[in-house]
Amino acid sequence: MSSGIEDPGDDLSVTPPKRWATGVPAVTHALEYSLGQTTVRRTALTLLNINQVKGFDCPGCAWPEPAPGKRHRNEYCENGAKHISDEATSRRITAEFFRRHPIAELGEKSDYWLNQQGRLTEPMIKRPGAAHYEPIGWDEAFDVLAGELTRLDSPDQALFYTSGRLNNEAAFLLQLFARAYGTNNLPDCSNLCHESSGSALQETLGIGKGSVSLDDIHTADLVLVVGQNPGTNHPRMLTALEETKRNGGKVIAVNPLPEAGLIRFKHPQKARGVIGRGTPIADQFLQIRPGGDLALFQALNRLLLEAEDERPGTVLDHAFISTHTTGFGDFTDHARKIPWEDILTATGLTREEIGRVHDRVLRSGKIIVCWAMGLTQHKHGVPTIREVVNFLLLRGNIGRPGAGVCPVRGHSNVQGDRTMGIWERMPRQFLDALGHEFGFTPPAHHGLDSVNGIRAMRDGTAKVFLGVAGNFVRATPDSRVTEEAMRRCRLTAHISTKLNRSHTVCGDTALILPTLGRSDRDIQASGEQFITVEDSMSEVHASRGRLAPASPHLLSEVAIISRLARRTLGDTPAIPWEEFEADYDTVRDRIARVVPGFENFNTRVAGPGGFRLPNPVNRRVFRTPSGKAGFTVNDFTMPHIPEGHLLLQTLRSHDQWNTVPYARNDRYRGIRNARRVVLVHPADLAALGLADRDRVDLITVWRDGLERRAEDFRVVAYPTSRGSAASYYPETNVLVPLDSVADISNTPTSKGVLIRLEPTRADAARSD
Numbered sequence: 169m170s171s172g173i174e175d176p177g178d179d180l181s182v183t184p185p186k187r188w189a190t191g192v193p194a195v196t197h198a199l200e201y202s203l204g205q206t207t208v209r210r211t212a213l214t215l216l217n218i219n220q221v222k223g224f225d226c227p228g229c230a231w232p233e234p235a236p237g238k239r240h241r242n243e244y245c246e247n248g249a250k251h252i253s254d255e256a257t258s259r260r261i262t263a264e265f266f267r268r269h270p271i272a273e274l275g276e277k278s279d280y281w282l283n284q285q286g287r288l289t290e291p292m293i294k295r296p297g298a299a300h301y302e303p304i305g306w307d308e309a310f311d312v313l314a315g316e317l318t319r320l321d322s323p324d325q326a327l328f329y330t331s332g333r334l335n336n337e338a339a340f341l342l343q344l345f346a347r348a349y350g351t352n353n354l355p356d357c358s359n360l361c362h363e364s365s366g367s368a369l370q371e372t373l374g375i376g377k378g379s380v381s382l383d384d385i386h387t388a389d390l391v392l393v394v395g396q397n398p399g400t401n402h403p404r405m406l407t408a409l410e411e412t413k414r415n416g417g418k419v420i421a422v423n424p425l426p427e428a429g430l431i432r433f434k435h436p437q438k439a440r441g442v443i444g445r446g447t448p449i450a451d452q453f454l455q456i457r458p459g460g461d462l463a464l465f466q467a468l469n470r471l472l473l474e475a476e477d478e479r480p481g482t483v484l485d486h487a488f489i490s491t492h493t494t495g496f497g498d499f500t501d502h503a504r505k506i507p508w509e510d511i512l513t514a515t516g517l518t519r520e521e522i523g524r525v526h527d528r529v530l531r532s533g534k535i536i537v538c539w540a541m542g543l544t545q546h547k548h549g550v551p552t553i554r555e556v557v558n559f560l561l562l563r564g565n566i567g568r569p570g571a572g573v574c575p576v577r578g579h580s581n582v583q584g585d586r587t588m589g590i591w592e593r594m595p596r597q598f599l600d601a602l603g604h605e606f607g608f609t610p611p612a613h614h615g616l617d618s619v620n621g622i623r624a625m626r627d628g629t630a631k632v633f634l635g636v637a638g639n640f641v642r643a644t645p646d647s648r649v650t651e652e653a654m655r656r657c658r659l660t661a662h663i664s665t666k667l668n669r670s671h672t673v674c675g676d677t678a679l680i681l682p683t684l685g686r687s688d689r690d691i692q693a694s695g696e697q698f699i700t701v702e703d704s705m706s707e708v709h710a711s712r713g714r715l716a717p718a719s720p721h722l723l724s725e726v727a728i729i730s731r732l733a734r735r736t737l738g739d740t741p742a743i744p745w746e747e748f749e750a751d752y753d754t755v756r757d758r759i760a761r762v763v764p765g766f767e768n769f770n771t772r773v774a775g776p777g778g779f780r781l782p783n784p785v786n787r788r789v790f791r792t793p794s795g796k797a798g799f800t801v802n803d804f805t806m807p808h809i810p811e812g813h814l815l816l817q818t819l820r821s822h823d824q825w826n827t828v829p830y831a832r833n834d835r836y837r838g839i840r841n842a843r844r845v846v847l848v849h850p851a852d853l854a855a856l857g858l859a860d861r862d863r864v865d866l867i868t869v870w871r872d873g874l875e876r877r878a879e880d881f882r883v884v885a886y887p888t889s890r891g892s893a894a895s896y897y898p899e900t901n902v903l904v905p906l907d908s909v910a911d912i913s914n915t916p917t918s919k920g921v922l923i924r925l926e927p928t929r930a931d932a933a934r935s936d
Contacts, residue, residue, distance in 0.1 A: 178832070178841065178842050178843075178844065179841040179842070180839070180840070180841055180842035180845065180861070180882050180884075181840045181841055182838055182839060182840070182884055183838040183840070184838055185426065185428065185836065185837050185838045185886070185887070186428040186835070186836045186837075186838065187428060187431050187432060188428055188429075188431060188432035188433065188434055188446055189399035189403070189406065189427075189428040189429035189431075189432070189433055189434070189836055190245075190246065190399070190403060190406065190429070190433060190434050190435065190436055190446075191434030191436055191442065191446065192434075192436060192442060193835075194245070194246035194403075194436055195246070195436050197246055197250075197835070198246045198249035198250055198253075199211070199249075201249070201250045201253055201254075201830060201831075202214070202215070202249060202250070202253035205253045205254060205256065205257040205258065205259070206253065206256055206257055206258040207258065210256055210258065210715065211253065211256075213714060213715065214252050214253060214256045214687055214714075214715065215242065215244065215249060215252070215253075216241070216242075217687075217714045218243070218244045218248065218249070218252050218687075219233050219239070219243040219244055219248070220239065220243065221236050221239075221709075221776050221777060222712060223711075223712065223714065224686050224687050224711045224712055224713050224714065225580060225581075225686060225701045225709070225711040226244060226248040226251065226252060226580060226686075227251060227252065227255060227333050227580050227685070227686040227687075228245075228247060228248045228251040228252075228579075228580055228825055229247075229248070229401065229402040229404075229577075229578055229579065229580060230332070230402075230576075230577040230578070230579060230580050230581065230582060230583060230703045230704040231402040231404045231405050231408075231576070231703065231704060232381075232382055232703040232704060232705045232707050233703070233707075233709075233777075234382060235382075235777055236776040236777040240437050242437060243404075244404075245402075245403035245404050246403060247400065247403060247822075247825060248403075248404075250823075250825070250830050251825050252686075252687055254283070254666070254825075254828070254830065255287075255665060255666075255685040255686065255687055256685070256687050256715055257286050257287060258286075259284070259285060259286025259287065260286045260287055260289050260718060260719070261285050261286050261287065261288050261289060261667055262289055262290070263290065263292070263302070263303045265285065266292055266300055266301040266302065267300060267302075269300075270299045270300050271294060271299060271300065271301065271672055271674060272299065274667075274671070274672045275669075275672035275673070277672075278829075279639075279642060279668065279669055279827060279828060279829060279898065280828075280829045280830075280831075280832070282666075282667045282668055282669060282671075282672075283666055283667065283668065283828045283829075283830075285666075285667050286666070286667075287665060287666060287682075287685075287718035287719070288664060288665060288666065288667060288680060288682035288718075288719075289682060289718060289719035289721060289722070290303055290682060290719060290721040291303070291304050291305065291306055291309045291679065291680065291681055291682065291721070292304060292679070292680040293308075293309065293312065293677065293678065293679055293680075294674050294677065294678040294679075295677060296676045296677055301671075301678070301680065304679070306721075306723065306731070309679055309681060310731055310732055310735045311735065312659070312677065312679065313632075313634070313659065313661055313679060313732060313735075313736075314732060314735040314736040316631075316632050316658055316659040316677070317349065317632060317736050318736060320631060320632060322350075323349050323350030323351040323353075323611075324350075324351045324353060324615070324616075324630075325629065325630055325631045325632065326346075326349070326351060326353060326630070326631070326632040326633075326634070327353045327355060327616065327621045327624070327625070327630050327632070327633045327634065328342060328343075328345075328346045328351075328353060328354050328355075328634050328636070329354075329355045329356065329618070329621070329633065329634065329635045329636065329638065329640055330342060330354070330356050330357070330585055330590055330635070330636040330637060330638065331356070331357045331579065331582075331635075331636070331637040331638025331639075331643070331826075332356075332357050332358075332577070332578075332579030332580055332581050332582030332583075332585060332637075332638075333579065333580060333581065333637040333638065333686070334581060334585055334590075334636055334637050334725060335581060335584070335686075335699035335700060335701055335711070335725065335726075336581065336584045336585075336587075336588050336699065336700045336701060336702065336708070336759070337699050337700065337726050337752050337755045337756065337759075338636070338699070338724075338725035338726045338729055339581075339584065339585040339588035339589070339590050340588040340589060340755060340758070340759050340762075340763075341726060341729045341730060341733070341748060341755060342354075342590065342636060342729050343588060343589035343590050343594075344589075344602065344606065344733075344743065345729055345732070345733040345736075345737070347589075347599070347602065347608075347610040347611060348606065348608055348610075348733070348737055348741055348743060349733075349736060349737060350611055351611060351615055352592050352593070352594070352610075352611050352613065352614060352615030353592060353615040353616045353621065353630070354589075354590050354591060354592050354615055355592060355615075355616060355617050355618040355620075355621045356582075356585055356586070356590050356591070356618070357579060357582060357618075357638060357643060358582055358585070358586055358591075359617040359618035359619065359914065359915065360618050360643055360644065360645075360915065360916060361541055361544060361545070361577075361578060361579075361582075361915070362540075362541075362544055362575055362577060362578075362582070362915075363544070363617070363910075363913040363914065363915045364543070364544035364545070364546075364549035364550045364552075364553060364910050364912075364913040364915050365377075365539075365543075365544055365553055365575040366586070366913070367550045367912050367913040368549075368550045368551075368552075368553035368554045368556075368557065369553065369557070369573060369575070371554070371792070371798065371800070372554055372557040372792070372797060372798045372799075372800060373557065373566065373573070373785050373790055373792070373797055373798075374784065374785070374789075374790040374791030374792040374797075375783065375784060375785055375791060376586070377575065377583055377586075377706065377783075378572070378573050378574045378575050378704060378705060378706075379566065379567070379572035379573050379574075379783055379785045379786055380536055380571075380572040380573070380574045380705060381705050381780070382408055382705065383569070384534075384536060384569060384570050384571065384572060385408045385409070385411070385412055385536060385574070386408065386411040386412055386415055387412075387415060387417070387534065387569065387570040388412055388417050388532075388534045388535065388536045388570045388571065389416075389417050389418065389531075389532035389533050389534045389535065389570065390417060390418050390419075390420070390528055390529065390532035390534070390535045390536070391409065391412055391417060391418070391419050391420070391535075391536045391537075391538060392419075392420045392422060392535070392536070392537045392538065393409070393419060393420070393421050393422065393423075393430060393450070393538050393539075394422040394423075394461060394537060394538065394539040394542065394543060394556075395422065395423060395461060395539050395540055395541065395542020395543040395544075395919075396423070396538065396539060396540035396541070396542055396576055397423070397425075397427040397429065397430075397540075397819070397820075398427075398429050398430065398576075399427055399428050399429020399430065399433075399822075399836060400427075400429070400820055400821075400822045400824075400836065401540065401576075401578055401820060402576060402578065403429065405538075405576065406429050406433040406435075406449065407433075407435060409433070409449050410433055410435060410447045410449070413447055413448075413449065414447070418451045418452075418528055418532070419449050419450050419451055420450065420451065420452045420453075420454065420525060420528065421449070421450035421452070421453045421454070422453075422454045422456050422461065422464065423453075423454075423455070423456065423542060424455065424456060424457065424458050424542075424817065424888055424889040424892050424894070425455075425819075425837075425847070425886075425887070425888055425889075425894060426453060426455065426887060427836070428836040428837075429449065429836070430449050430450045430453070431448070431449065431450065431453075432445070432446050432447065432448050432449065433446050433447050433449050434446035434447075435447070451528075452521075452524060452525065452528070454515075454517055454521060454522075454525070455516070455517075455887075455889050456515050456516060456517060456889060457514065457515060457516035457806075457807075457815075457889045457890070457891060457892060458542075458546070458807065458815050458817050458889065458892050458919055458920055459514070459546050459547075459548070459806055459807040459815065459919070459920050460514040460515035460516060460517075460806060461542070461543055461552050462514070462548055462551055462552040462555055462802065462804070462805065462806070463506075463510065463511045463514035463515050463804065463806060464511075464515050464517070464522065465552070465555040465556055465558070465559050466503060466506050466511065466555055466802070466804065467506075467508075467511045467515070467522050468522070468525060468526060468529065468559055469499075469503045469555065469558055469559055469562060470503050470504060470506060471522070471523075471526040472484065472526070472529070472559075472562050472563070473500055473503055473504060473562075474504075475526075475530065483530065483563070484562050484563060485562070485563050485564030487564075488561075488564035489561065489562070489564075492567075492788055492790070492796055492797055493561055493796050493797045493798065493799055494794045494796045494797075494798050494799065495798050495799035495800060495801070496799050498799070498801050499558060499799035499800065499801055502801045502802075503558075506804050510804055510806070513806070514804075514806035516889055516890060516891075529563075533570075534565065534568070534569070534570030534571045535560065535563070535565045535571055536565075536570070536571055536572055536573075536574050537556050537559070537560060537573060537574065538574040538575075538576050539553070539556070539574070539575060539576065540575070540576045540578060541578070541918070541919060542817070542919055543556075544575075544910070544913070544915055545910070545915055545916060545917055545918040545919040545920070546807075546910060546917055546919055546920045547805075547807075547908070547909070547910055547911060547917050547920060548802075548805045548910070548911065549910040549911075549913060549915060549917075550910060550911060550912040550913050551800075551802035551803070551805070551911075552802075553575075554800040554802055555800075555802050556573070557573065557797070557800070558799055558800060558802075560572070560573065561797055561799060566785060566788075566797060567785050567786055567787065567788035568786075572785070572786075574704075574705075575704075576704055577703075577704045578826075579826065580686075580701060580703075581701040581702060581703075583702050583703070583704060583706070584700075584701050584702030584708070587702055587763060587781070588759070588763065589602070589763075592614055592615035592616055592617050593614045593615070596612070598762070598763075599612065601761075601762045601763075602762050605758060605761050605762050606741055606742075606743050606758075607741050607742060608741040616630070617914055618640075618644060619644075619645070619906060619909055619914050619916065620914070621633075622644060622646075622649065622650050622653050622906060623653075623906070625653035625654060625656055625657055626649060626652065626653035626656065628656060630657070631657055631658045631659070632657060632658060632659045632660075632661075632675075633654065633657050633659070633660045633661070633675065634661045634662075634663075635660075635661070635662045635663065635664075635670060636663045636725065636729075637663060637664065637665075637683075637725075638670075639668040639669060639670050639826070639827045639828070640654075640662075640670050641654060641669055641670045641673045642668065642669045642670065642827040642898040642901065643826065643827055643898070643901075644901065644916070645901055645904035645905065645906055645908070645916040645918065646876070646901070646902070646904055646905055646906035647898070647901045647902040648876075648902060649906050650906075651673045654670075654673045654674075654675065655673060655674065655675065656675070657675030657676070658675055658676050658677065659675050659676065659677045659678070659679070660673070660674055660675035660677075660678045660679075661678070661679035661680075661681060662679070662680055662681065663681045663683050663725060663728055664680060664681070664682065664683065665682065665683060665684075665685045665718075666828075668827070668828070669827075669898075681723075681728055682718075682719065682721070682722050682723075683722060683723060683724060683725050683728060684713065684717055684722050684723070684724045684725070685713070685715075685718070686711060686713065687713050687714065687715045688713040688715050688716070688717045688718065688722070689713045689714060689715060689716060689717065690713055690724050692724070692727070692749060692750050692751065692752070693749075693750035693751070694750050694751035694753075696712075697724070697726075697751075697752045698710045698711060698712040698752070699711050699726075699752065700756070700773055700778070702781070705780075706780055706781040706783060707777070707778060707779070707780050707781075708766075708773060708778045708779055708780070708781060709773065709777055709778030709779075710773050710774070710778060726748065726749060726752060726755065727749045730745040730746070730748050730749040731745070731749065733745050734746065753770050756769040756770050756773070757769070757770065765781040765782050766781075807920055807922070809891050809922065810869075810922075812856065812924060813869060813922055813923065813924050814848065814852065814891060814892060814893040814922075814923055814924070814925070815891060815892045815893070815920055815921070815922060815923075816846075816866070816892070816893045816894070816895060816900065816903065816920075816921040816922075816923045817892065817893075817894050817918070817919040817920070817921075818894075818895060818896065818897035818900045818901065818903075818904070818918045818919070818921070819894055819895070819896060819897070820896065820897070821833065821834035821837075821839070821843065821896050822834050822835045822836045822837070823835065824896070827897070827898045829843060829896075834896075837886070839884065842882060843896050843899055844878075844880060844881045844882065844899060845881060845882045845883075845884050845895065845896070846864065846866060846881045846882070846883055846884065846893050846894070846895040846925070847884050847886035847888055847893060847894040847895065848883055848884070848885065848886065848888060848893045848925075849885070849886065849887065849888045849889070849890050849891075849892070850885040851890060852890060852891065852893075853883060853885055856925060858883055858925060859883070860883060860884065860885040861882055861883060861884070862882070862883045862927065863880055863881070863882060863883075863927065863928040864881055864882075864883055864925040864926060864927055864928060865877050865878065865879045865880065865881070865925070865926045865927075865928055865929070866878040866881055866895065866900065866903055866923050866924075866925060867903075867923060867924050867925075867926060868903045868904075868905060868921060868922065868923055869922045869923065869924060870905045870907075870908065870922075872905065872907065874905075876902055876903050876905065877902075877903075878895075878899060878900050878902050878903050879928065879929075880928050881895065883925070893923065893925075897918065900921075901918070903921050903923060904916050904917065904918050904921055905921075908920075908921070
């Protein structure tokens with residue numbers, strides 16, 4: 169039975185934004201949330217095992233843990249504690265819940281309310297024409313899903329989506345099943361977030377992920393934190409940056425909003441963070457306009473070239489450039505021509521601010537650039553990251569200790585899923601190895617990513633959707649289009665731990681397949697199992713659940729995928745699905761023979777802390793066509809904001825993880841008891857004829873002529889960059905047009921949505 173918890177009311181209050189993050193309040197809030205979800209004993213069991221060598225990996229962000237022996241007994245952050253407590257909740261959803269709540273009613277509930285009902289406990293089905301979900305046995309559920317898959321005219325009419333919560337073993341089996349079935353339609357959450365990073369890094373460095381380790385962060389002379397908010401999205405990064413500062417390094421924050429964690433960090437496990445003032449993190453804050461990061465790095469690169477002109481042989485690393493790179497000449501010709509007037513307009517910064525960054529760069533031998541969705545989710549996200557690479561190549565800051573690229577992934581094991589083959593465009597080498605190992609020919613044509621998958625469902629060319637973890641309809645752009653597309657499917661199925669909005673947006677037939685959580689003990693025929701994950705810095709380690717499962721009817725993700733594959737494919741090809749379900753060691757043995765870097769997987773992952781995957785970039789080996797790192801020429805571009813409009817970036821509140829709010833608060837930004845708020849600079853409000861706390865609708869301006877409207881938001885005067893606005897997703901995903909995507913990567917432009925603000929229709933009617 170669920171708790172029946174009610175939605176909190178919308179009663180907005182605003183206080184000044186915080187000037188520091190974490191400290192004792194973070195501990196208090198984490199414990200309050202945990203104890204509100206479950207018992208003292210269960211809370212202690214989860215928090216003492218999270219991110220420990222013999223415990224389980226936090227299902228939240230992908231920030232790495234320190235090496236064994238250097239970890240704190242409480243190796244987690246506030247949001248990690250909330251996230252694992254949310255999974256470990258004592259609240260349960262049973263068949264009675266679905267009898268009481270028709271699907272239409274659930275569709276009217278908030279994301280918060282749906283999540284707070286608790287853990288799913290048994291398989292459920294919505295049959296064609298039905299208004300309710302009803303119980304279904306596992307065997308029948310697999311028959312229904314396998315039956316729909318086998319009746320499709322083509323395997324490419326099915327989509328197999330996953331979020332980053334999936335473990336390596338299940339991810340490997342999912343892509344194996346999809347390809348043995350006959351499709352590369354493996355969209356994932358990376359398509360929506362960090363695809364621009366992978367596209368840019370693969371092109372320029374020959375590998376689509378970061379190159380640095382925690383030790384590199386600690387020992388860097390300068391770390392640029394660009395387009396990200398560590399205090400909310402990956403708070404343990406602040407611990408690493410504090411170590412950077414204590415070792416004499418400097419930090420520059422580049423973001424349209426001032427973020428509390430990058431101003432000052434109070435480490436809750438240190439005396440200076442409890443009774444002291446903590447550690448100032450950012451030595452300089454650049455309040456850049458959204459989308460201005462490309463111009464910033466083009467400016468820095470121009471200044472480095474000019475400094476080399478003035479002091480030949482002292483600024484650039486010519487030995488590295490001549491030995492390890494291509495394209496330097498074309499790059500320099502272009503970089504010198506970008507007008508300063510354009511740079512200052514695009515960035516909203518002064519020449520002096522950029523000059524101070526340049527001075528720090530010249531004084532720094534080892535430089536790291538970290539970034540997140542503030543760079544990737546723009547139309548020119550790929551060129552921006554290529555320009556970051558140019559910046560690092562100029563002074564040889566690639567492939568040596570204390571320097572490199574650091575795309576900060578926002579979800580546990582999102583990088584591992586990609587390594588395991590969850591990608592619609594895996595290279596031929598991987599497909600050949602997979603086919604050789606399992607005796608079949610994987611499809612060679614590219615599959616559908618997340619955006620193209622929505623288009624295919626909308627157009628009726630995709631008819632079955634299987635989502636493994638995640639909340640697809642709330643993570644994706646153009647919410648109304650996405651939901652309409654999902655409802656056109658013959659069958660939608662979700663492998664999930666908790667109830668979410670995606671379960672209320674059903675195809676003709678819909679299945680909910682409940683699975684074990686990261687914290688749950690996993691017992692199979694051969695005994696207790698563990699799974700593995702890969703963090704943002706290529707460290708692979710084991711994760712062992714410690715809690716009794718939420719229900720005896722739950723199956724692991726490995727078991728669900730294995731049984732579905734066997735039911736769908738039979739014995740052709742001859743893949744030992746039963747063995748895989750019974751003993752995950754057998755899955756890892758096969759991974760070791762298919763995926764480079766995983767040789768002797770079972771032996772190596774058994775060691776404390778696991779192992780780090782090799783990264784050829786750190787040996788200055790670049791697997792590009794030329795065999796060298798590539799300088800690129802990136803045309804100057806910037807968002808153009810017509811008068812009377814703003815550029816919206818969607819973001820998380822502090823009390824939120826991905827699409828799930830844990831409360832209606834954003835503590836660090838001073839917002840309480842409301843989520844439908846839009847943050848706008850006071851001068852922009854005045855120019856628009858609006859006042860603080862006015863009620864407005866947000867309307868997207870887009871070339872297809874369709875009106876996309878998010879209704880009834882409260883304006884909050886806030887120190888954003890001029891010409892911009894910020895508001896929380898998933899409430900504002902409705903404003904992101906499906907066709908507004910980044911060039912090359914096809915990532916939705918959720919950080920660059922052109923909008924106008926109108927008084928709400930009710931307010932406008934009253935004023936008339």
